[in-house]
Amino acid sequence: MDHLDIRQHTHGDARADSAARAHPRPRRLGAALIGGAVLVTLPLVGLVSLLLQSRLDPHFENYRFHFLVFGFVGALAFVLGYAAGQAANRRHDARVFLLSLAFMATGGFLGLHALGTPDILFSGDRPGFQVAIPIGLMVSAVFAAGSAFVDIRPSIAPAVIRRRTLLRAAVLISMGAWFVLAATGMPPLRGETDEAASGGGLLAATAIAGAVLYAVGAMRYRRLYRHRWSTLPAAVIACFVLLSEALIGVAVTGERKWHASWWEWHGLIITAYLVIGLAVRREWRDERFRYLYLPTTRERRQVISVLFGDLVDFTGFAERARPNEVAAALNAYWSTAAPLITRRFGGELEKFVGDGVLAVFNSRGDQPDHAERAARAALELQRELAALGERHPDWPPLRVGVNSGEAVMREIGGPGHVAYPVVGDTVNTGARLEQLAPARGVLIGESTYRGLPPGAVVAPRIGLRVKGKAEPLDAYLLLALPQTA
Structure with a gap:
């Protein structure tokens, strides 16, 4: 899967749950x-x-x-x-x-x-x-x-x-x-x-x-x-x-x-x-x-950073490789990504969907440095997966998009399945940035860039046109961040 779409057809489920309550x-x-x-x-x-x-x-x-x-x-x-x-x-x-x-x-x-x-x-x-x-x-x-x-x-x-x-x-x-x-x-x-x-x-x-x-x-x-x-x-x-x-x-x-x-x-x-x-x-x-x-658990607005990751040309790789090799590649990628994102940088894994991953930072409102956390997690994820790719050169590389801004976290569903996804333009833009990112690269939005510490090394990508948005986007290819104390 080369695109992770977080939009869900949820209005009927939400109305049904509201009626049940x-x-x-x-x-x-x-x-x-x-x-x-x-x-x-x-x-x-x-x-x-x-x-x-x-x-x-x-x-x-x-x-x-x-x-x-x-x-x-x-x-x-x-x-x-x-x-x-x-x-x-x-x-x-x-x-x-x-x-x-x-x-x-x-x-x-x-x-x-x-x-x-x-x-x-x-x-x-x-x-x-x-x-x-x-x-x-x-x-x-x-x-x-x-x-x-x-x-x-x-x-x-x-x-x-x-x-x-x-x-x-x-x-x-x-x-x-x-x-x-x-x-x-x-x-x-x-x-x-x-x-x-x-x-x-x-x-x-x-x-x-x-x-x-x-x-x-x-x-x-x-x-x-x-x-x-x-x-x-x-x-x-x-x-x-x-x-x-x-x-x-x-x-x-x-x-x-x-x-x-x-x-x-x-x-x-x-x-x-x-x-x-x-x-x-x-x-x-x-x-x-x-x-x-609490009502704020069921629905709340929160300034967050989202990290989208997706494997480049995963469909072609899955067509060429044996099913057990495809499964082994996904397991190796995501078993590396999960502890890195959650334990080292304090993010929350929203979901894995095929070859795509979505992680959220500051969902509880207790990470004022969420933009930096997400950016560092993205760079470190690319570094570790690059080392993995050297041992398996036929495996597809990763591309990452990071964006920051306000989103809505809302309960969706009812008895049988309930999810608490993040939705909004911030999330959709993050998904678009990931699609535009180069293989083994990290493309960040302007709001994420403003949240980075001085000394961040970036290559501007000004005026990008993305599907579904009338106005062009200013983005930055993230190359390096200053070392923390």
Whole structure:
């Protein structure tokens, strides 16, 4: 293929997806109604047990059951957090990323609570493990509420994504630190305590603060998704409400350890994550968290640089060579290009299509030097593929076009296939520059040239005529860039 055309016939798919979001399928509405029924009836059980503790609050103490149940639910919540984090990384979505941290925090501290069950790892009660659940829920509540309000200012979501590694590390380190404190009985986790302090205690105040955060987050999600209702947003709201109720239970009934009221707020946590787990399970596997993405994930304008690469006369080469040799050549080219573009220069591979490649720089808005990155990647790619060509002189050479400017990144498609391509004149012009580039050469647009550091060596190509554009283009054949420090 000698031309990589990024335009797609997508209007029908986009309209169909929009209609699907506006008119949820009956099964999604049914799941939402079931979740609502759970929310209405389950707290009533807790209210009755609180009012009639002496008659409806029997004692049930089973260490193995406690360990297995909370170990399982903790693992479930942590796996959900990991899966959400993978989706957030793939689509650069801050809302789903913050939800992933909320799930991971709950899951991790639930696991710590399970490990602290008497006669599992330690004999007797360890105060730090006993209070792990409310502490974990409080940490989770901060991220949960943050996910609901991450869109209130345009600058917040990109900042979260840029710091995602640090935030995830902070959650994991807090879990490890809590385990060490709890296991060793170091201050302030030394002495006799329980999973809830008295009504005026610090732990009770923390639980109430977490309950408020979850409740506020649930109300915000309800407002955000009231016009595009589906199972997953409904499940998130249900999860937040249940966890808010659980924290209220921590503050009010936590001191009645191993009694029915104590088990009940544990049950609310279990129910919350079963609801989320079932909702995620029902979504399309490849984009399970798609209905929670921010509007800016679904569509946004961004100044980017694009790199197009294409093999010269690949059709003739494919006609002359054996199919296995053609496949070997493509594998050698793209196995060289992929790590070079993504790891060394921080670009993102949009796609390989036959003998063509499209890479994008600054798609997250965190690479102010994106034009230089794309240009250096293009030169280095030509250098490495030239060395490869010396060993295989019959393989076709590469030509590269680079262009910079504003483009639109938009969700296209629906369940079954969703893509987030970059579209616009910047991208189309980049494709045209690649067609005009000489074999083993790099042709860059004027906007890319303006983004290069002083000392760039170029050969001007002024007034180029390209297909589909009324006005001629000024371009530059890039020969060299100054060495970086």
